[in-house]
Amino acid sequence: MPKIDLYRNVHMGQRARLFTLAIDLGAADISQSGAATELAHRCLAMTQELREHADHEDTFIHQLLRERAPEAADALDAEHIRLDAAFAALDERARALPDTPVEALPDAQHALYLALSEVISAYLSHLHLEETVAMPALWEYAGDEELSVVLAAFRSSRTPEQALTDLRRMLPALPPAPRAAIVRGVVETTPDQAAGTLVAVSATLSPDQRERLYDDLGVPEVWALQGARRA
Template structure:
């Protein structure tokens, strides 16, 4: 099979639970935005770019947490059925090595001055672009090869249970951070399903906090109004 055939062969969702959908959309959008921000940054301006590097490290922290979550649920579940995880394990190991390398590259930018700082910024941009390309290929593998295996061997209720275990393993701050990247990346119907589910299941003060910290600030006013209307939340 050619590479392009691999890329365009996307198994239909056909009503099954979209296990990776929201979080991978969020990571793709956040990484694209970060890549553009690093590309347009003026690394001669230390103040502006130090703030960007903080944001860069926070995003890598989420990406690293995501890898741990998948290892602890999906990979263990697949191995329990003697299904192969070699490729995705190897890709996760590569990601872990990349996170360490990026920390060193970001340090290099922070500690450099003048032309060396611009050079370090350029290296960070190119390295991150290559990582994003790798990660996009990896997420594609998960959504087109691993997900059909999950659908074959697990019910939607079992997949939802895996996701709930991931959510339960995170601190409120981590959950908020993932919500902040996922919500603006989702299609309106997906957003309605996820946020509507939260509205029905969470105590109201907790839900209000999620809206205030992780949903309203990351949507355009018209998108937030449409979502509020869709889920029956008074504006």
């Protein structure tokens, strides 16, 4: 049975969306109507999400880490200073972008891009520390039962809408096998709504990813689509 990893899947989703945001921000035609507002909103939404994610980790994971491996917890706490500063700088530039004069927009766009790059740099370092220091410490000093309790507590704290959002953010970044295992577990919790659930959780997958998921689950895609229409 695979080890319980409290970080891996969600972090893969975060990396993918941070990289996508950086590419989109760097390549955007800022002269287009509404482009500055949209990009600013996406940056602010990202920092809000990352702050909320940190709060979740503090609530459900890092209390246990502080009890069992305080040195690892201290290392994570120290990184929050750089992260908080990077988030604040990105937010400031994002909020200012929509009101920037047209002639200054290209420079403001690039400054926002650099601020996002600093967030990504700081955040990647933080994720690496959690995955290579914190998680191994939890494997060493906390048993599977305790980690299962942590995971269950987090999941029970999420509304159905929040849980669906979590999956939609995460699944496109995962390899086929773990993606199928996660979706299979979700579908099995609502057998009377299996088709609709499958459509809902796979909404952010690419066509190729969705086709592979349905193949791995052993169900035809037309079945799910018909089931969603009936639901």
